[in-house]
Amino acid sequence: xxxxxxxxxxxxxxxxxxxxxxxxxxxxxxxxxxxxxxxxxxxxxxxxxxxxxxxxxxxxxxxxxxxxxxxxxxxxxxxxxxxxxxxxxxxxxxxxxxxxxxxxxxxxxxxxxxxxxxxxxxxxxxxxxxxxxxxxxxxxxxxxxxxxxxxxxxxxxxxxxxxxxxxxxxxxxxxxxxxxxxxxxxxxxxxxxxxxxxxxxxxxxxxxxxxxxxxxxxxxxxxxxxxxxxxxxxxxxxxxxxxxxxxxxxxxxxxxxxxxxxxxxxxxxxxxxxxxxxxxxxxxxxxxxxxxxxxxxxxxxxxxxxxxxxxxxxxxxxxxxxxxxxxx
Numbered sequence: 001x002x003x004x005x006x007x008x009x010x011x012x013x014x015x016x017x018x019x020x021x022x023x024x025x026x027x028x029x030x031x032x033x034x035x036x037x038x039x040x041x042x043x044x045x046x047x048x049x050x051x052x053x054x055x056x057x058x059x060x061x062x063x064x065x066x067x068x069x070x071x072x073x074x075x076x077x078x079x080x081x082x083x084x085x086x087x088x089x090x091x092x093x094x095x096x097x098x099x100x101x102x103x104x105x106x107x108x109x110x111x112x113x114x115x116x117x118x119x120x121x122x123x124x125x126x127x128x129x130x131x132x133x134x135x136x137x138x139x140x141x142x143x144x145x146x147x148x149x150x151x152x153x154x155x156x157x158x159x160x161x162x163x164x165x166x167x168x169x170x171x172x173x174x175x176x177x178x179x180x181x182x183x184x185x186x187x188x189x190x191x192x193x194x195x196x197x198x199x200x201x202x203x204x205x206x207x208x209x210x211x212x213x214x215x216x217x218x219x220x221x222x223x224x225x226x227x228x229x230x231x232x233x234x235x236x237x238x239x240x241x242x243x244x245x246x247x248x249x250x251x252x253x254x255x256x257x258x259x260x261x262x263x264x265x266x267x268x269x270x271x272x273x274x275x276x277x278x279x280x281x282x283x284x285x286x287x288x289x290x291x292x293x294x295x296x297x298x299x300x301x302x303x304x305x306x307x308x309x310x311x312x313x314x315x316x317x318x319x320x321x322x323x324x325x326x327x328x
Contacts, residue, residue, distance in 0.1 A: 004181045006174055009149035010038045013156045014076070016185075018046055021074060024160065027052040028061065028078030028114075036116060038170065039078060058088030065111050066095045074110040074160060081127045082115035082169055085135070096165045097140030108163040112156070117145065118172035118209045118259045119296045119303055128172070128296035128303075130208075130260040135167050136237050136269065142166040142190055143237040145208035149179040151234055154188030161187070171209035191238035195247070199229030202253040202317055205244060207233050207266060210257045210308055217313035226321060236266050244270065245278045252283035255317050257308050262290040284320050289313050 004012070018024045026042060032053045034040040043051040054061055058079060065077040079085060085092065092113075099107050119128035135143045142164060146152040152170075159166040196211070197218055206214035211232050218228040229247050233239065248254050254274055258267035267288040274286050289308045297303045 001180045001182055003178050004149045005176050005178050006146075006149045006152050007037045007170075007176065009153040009181050010156055010170070011040055013153045014039065014042060015045065017157060017160045018042065018050065021160075022050075023072065024074040024076065025050050025052075025068065026076040026078065027054050027064070028076075029054060029056055029080045029084075031078050035080070036170070038114065058084045059090060062088035062091035062096065062113075065113070066091050066099065066109065069109045069111045069165075070099070070107050076112045076114065076160065079113060079115040081123070082117040082131050083126050083129045085113070085115060085131055085167075092135075092141070093138055097138040100164065101140065109165050110160070110163050111165040112159040113165070113167045115167070115169055116172045117169040119307055120173045120209065122298060122300045122303060123172075124298040125295035130169075130258075130291075132167070132169060132207075132236055133260050133265050133269070136266060140165070141237065142235065143169070144190065144235045145169045145171060146234065147171055147174065147206075147208050147211040147232055149177075150181045151188060151194070151232075153181050154186055155190075155234065157185070157187045158190060162190075169208065171211075174209050174212070177212075188234070190235045191240050193234055193240035193243040194232045195229065195243065196232050197228065197230040199227040199251065201227045201251055202255060202321060203229045203231060203244070203247040203251045204255050204257065204313065204317070205231045205233065205270060206257040207236065208259065210259050213308060213310045214257050214313060216310040217317065220310060220314050221317060224318070226317065228317065233266075233270075239270070239273075241273050241277065244274065245281075248274055248278045249281045252281055253320055254282075255287045255289060255313065255320060257289045257313055259291060259307060261293050262288060263293050265290050284323060287316050287320050289316050
């Protein structure tokens with residue numbers, strides 16, 4: 001088992017998968033120079049027939065992905081920033097998410113769409129969204145947000161080898177973080193959350209880049225005598241509701257941490273599921289720690305104030321256990 005940076009784990013997996021399957025092609029914006037490092041070296045190894053830079057025209061890119069996948073290729077489309085999903089949304093929502101159903105399963109769409117998601121890097125409003133709630137609502141695509149190098153590698157293999165479209169969202173600003181990655185050809189199944197920390201007092205559920213402040217908050221809460229269980233969703237579609245419900249059955253309380261805006265967020269959906277399916281286990285209201293319903297600010301100090309952090313998570317959790325709903 002080797003220690004790797006998250007972005008290196010993705011890059012190594014792309015190399016291995018493309019060497020394994022000659023039907024895999026990868027295209028997108030600046031994939032040759034690889035601004036994030038995840039596609040570094042692929043063009044030199046596999047050449048322009050399989051790795052290709054494209055113009056900045058997301059509506060064309062998403063349409064190309066659907067056509068190439070329907071034609072028998074396994075497609076990896078790199079859209080750079082997840083905000084750019086918006087400009088390619090017609091082919092995503094009306095074709096990618098629907099063609100398998102509309103053709104009675106005759107067409108397979110093995111498409112992996114890679115994009116960086118979230119703020120914290122002062123890349124401003126048009127490059128800092130976490131739009132996975134929009135994708136969750138489509139009903140025909142998988143959505144995964146890995147938070148560790150091991151998950152990044154295992155979920156990438158599952159995405160590429162699957163026959164359905166998957167949005168693989170890289171947690172923004174986490175690419176340099178290191179962690180152990182198992183050796184060999186391993187996959188991580190979709191719909192299986194990871195319990196990162198066992199606890200008995202409260203369940204903290206988190207997604208992607210929010211895992212870091214959530215684990216920090218759990219450590220701080222432990223010093224105050226609060227034993228928090230921490231769960232990494234890993235995939236939002238499919239969502240591992242069984243693990244979430246089992247945890248709430250044990251702790252009786254849940255706080256959901258999500259970098260999406262609060263209204264109709266992933267946290268909102270998880271809260272609804274818990275309220276519906278685990279109501280009898282709850283000792284207190286379901287709480288969410290999210291981004292306010294505003295565009296992401298450019299100024300680093302203002303941006304920092306809207307993104308959930310360790311302090312906010314701790315404040316909400318402590319107030320929940322004290323049954324004081326006036327906390328921020």
